[in-house]
Amino acid sequence: MHEGLKRFGALGIAFIFGSVAVWALLLILIPHVMLIDYAFHANPGAIKKGLAEEGFTFYPFLPLFDLQDDLALRTFIRTLLTSGVITVLALVVCYPVAYYLAKVATNKWLSILMLCLLVPYWVNEVLRAYSWRTLMSRNGLLNQALTGMGLAPFEWFNYELPVLDSNIALFVGLIYSYVLFMIFPMFNAMESLDKNQVEAARDLGAGWARVHRLIVIPHAKPGIASGCIVMFMLTAGSYIVPVLLGGKSSFWFTQAIESQFSVLNWNGGSAYSLVLELVCLIFVLVMMKVFRVTLRDITK
């Protein structure tokens, strides 16, 4: 500490501690404490109606445990399951692409393909979802292609997937919107892999599957973990994509949060937000444990 003072001067140290204090307290911790505080208090409307007590209560969380009117609970479970499936799917889809970009592509192709990825990345998520909305609309290009081939047009927005009571449009749109957040961390992790290791293993007779299992995947582990975490978090926390691409039966948990806010029930909204955040936190911790990576590996 003393050495730091010598190095940066009193003003420098004051700046460092001051900025971290403002950031951590005003922008992160206190707003969160408030959110938690709201989540554990009933909204004034409910208190007036005598449904809840003033002071500390679990009341705002109750709809999530209501088995009679299970809309909130179903929405919650659907959101998590769909997000999990989408994360795994995105991992499978992206792995070959990331490997190709990191280890196979020549420099010239790499910069072209990177540009191709960066364009949809920098276009915001609203437009990404919108682009699929036109493609999949009733008279959109996809249905025209189907009718052109003599097939019946398809209800992209309402065709429910059997397991998840979700719909195809939302599925495709969510993967499309966040897939790049899966590719980039994996690409970064794989890029630092020494190509000679792969070649040496090939030379010793290892097949491709084994090379990936024993060399590439262990090396890219932090990138894979990081990609999965970000993918899951963005998908589960996505709001505008389900709004634009969701159908009748694919209500998303963020939409449930929004509906609480739209009736000015801050407490209910806070409780749902807290649950969503808790799930994401647990997911991060589980991934860190499973992949044995640190927070620093993930945020690289």
Next chain:
Amino acid sequence: MSSDLVFTNVVKRFGDFTAVHDLSLTIEEGEFFSFLGPSGCGKTTILRMVSGFIDPTQGTITLGGRDLAGIGPNKRPTALIFQNLALFPLMSVADNIGFGLDVRGLDKATRRKKIEGLLDLIALPGFAERGIDELSGGQKQRVAIARALAVEPAVLLLDEPLSSLDLKLRQHMRAELRAIQRRTGITFIYITHDQGEALAMSDRVAVMSQGRVEQIGVSSDIYNHPETAFVASFVGENNLFAGRVAAINGEEAAVETDFGRLAGLNTRGLKVGDDAFVFVRPERLRLTPAGGSGENAVTSTVLGEVFEGITVNISLANPSGRAITVTMSNDGAVPTFEVGARLAAYFGSDHATVLPRGSLARA
């Protein structure tokens, strides 16, 4: 009182680790003084205490009688040349050299004049506007020296600045550094693990080990009359024979070793029964065919011969330690020895030194 640099009982601890033990010594004004030792011996810590980046845990450092405690690194009349030079990569050569003058508020014209003078001194006239990444390793070295000299320090501290250069350039820079020191008359404190560098340039050398000064002296004393086993084995090549003192004869001590009794100068006043090493420099050993039973003779088998150009090194087996090396001058009369031949290496007892084992564990 001139601006001598005086260390009085200086101790530096980092947690439980003591980097410098009770250092007391005086470096005189205008001296070229070197701290020589292996990495981790505490020499860099001393340098950083003098320049003010760290404070001694105990003891005082004074410069010209003024206690340096509490004076920040930017207020001390010392300048440091860093091991990696630490030239500012985004500034030109002139801005690098002029940095210390600029922050002192010197006006542009004065600065310019001074920079030009320094560029002449380091033989790089016309380089003022070059960028740092346009310089070679040797040129960077000179710019770093000029930058440090620009602030007219009372003491110039050098932290192994030559270690990144290749051999030829390093030898060239040694001569140049020595010349600059003579010309400017500034006290130079040089730290290095390279004994050749320290012995060739310095007025005096302090050999350090594990935070302690083992010996201070002029180069020839350090080499010819080491006072500790560490100095004897760290500085230059040395053969060592472990044993126990068996007899004292005036200034000499006879040590009972695996090769029989070997006698050498007893500079440290060892007594009969003390554990001791006998050190003999490879160039002080002479070879004869085995059989002659002279005093101070070591009979052993030839392991091999290495031709080095100016010298030829013959190594002999030593059952209880490192192989014995005999260095012979390549005067055209060095015979070829067969591997496995029995030879005796002998030496005059005034060419050997008997020292206590001390901290040197190796036997």
Next chain:
Amino acid sequence: MTDNKTLLTWSIRAYLLVFFGYMLFPMAYMMLLAFNESRIPTHRDFTFTLDWFGAAWQDKRMWGGLENSVYIAFLVVAISVPLGLGGAMMLVRLQIRAKSLVYAVLVSPILAPGIVLGISAFIFWSQQLGFRASWWTAALAQSSFISAYCMLIFMARLQRFDTTLEEAGLDLGATPRQVFWRITVPYMRPAFLSAGALAFLQSFENYTTTYFSIGAENTFTIFIANKVRQGVTPAVNAVAVVIIALTILVAVVFEVRRRRRAKHAAEVARLAQLADVAMAGGLAPAGAT
């Protein structure tokens, strides 16, 4: 064996083609529709027109949203860059206890859902402290996670910073403040630029956090989202064309500059090497080996 290999190569190529088709086709199709006269976005009866660009240009609410977006983005840059720098300095340069705790707290907004950041900022500033939620509360909500991105950029740069440069500055007599402004800041310049640019773009394109913390106001992104929700006209497609064109332009300019600079640096380093050969060979005392 060779057949196998060819098959593998071709299937990988086919896969990449499908993948990049999936990534790019919706964008291309979206752009195409901006040029069709039809009142709803479709490619049917394609008749080329630029009218939709004019329609987008004349939309007052878009300009209002754009204005708000720019205010927010500038405020976010002004907050996130210094906060990110302070956090990075603390984590990289100071010896403090509980470093990993501080790190975890500061990067946690990146790993939290954007909706939660928006809501917690709204609850705190608007409900608790009683300020009217508007563009600046949105900027504060965004800053909580954008500062973390900036911090990661600064940390990466600071970790490669040779701290002896600062020591050299101090040693030559500069005050800590002079060292900071003359040595540390110039070194960090590229990081300042990328952190600033990233903060601006992240802020500009952010939807969820902004939507939940801005109250009744609009931004450019919220405007587009509302437009899409209310039933679209190809004016939205026209706006998308402009955004994509700008993105490509900026990316290409950056890439060209980066390459030119790398080439220049390699050339300079090669020339500098020659000087040492001359000095050691020509000036070293004879027989010094």
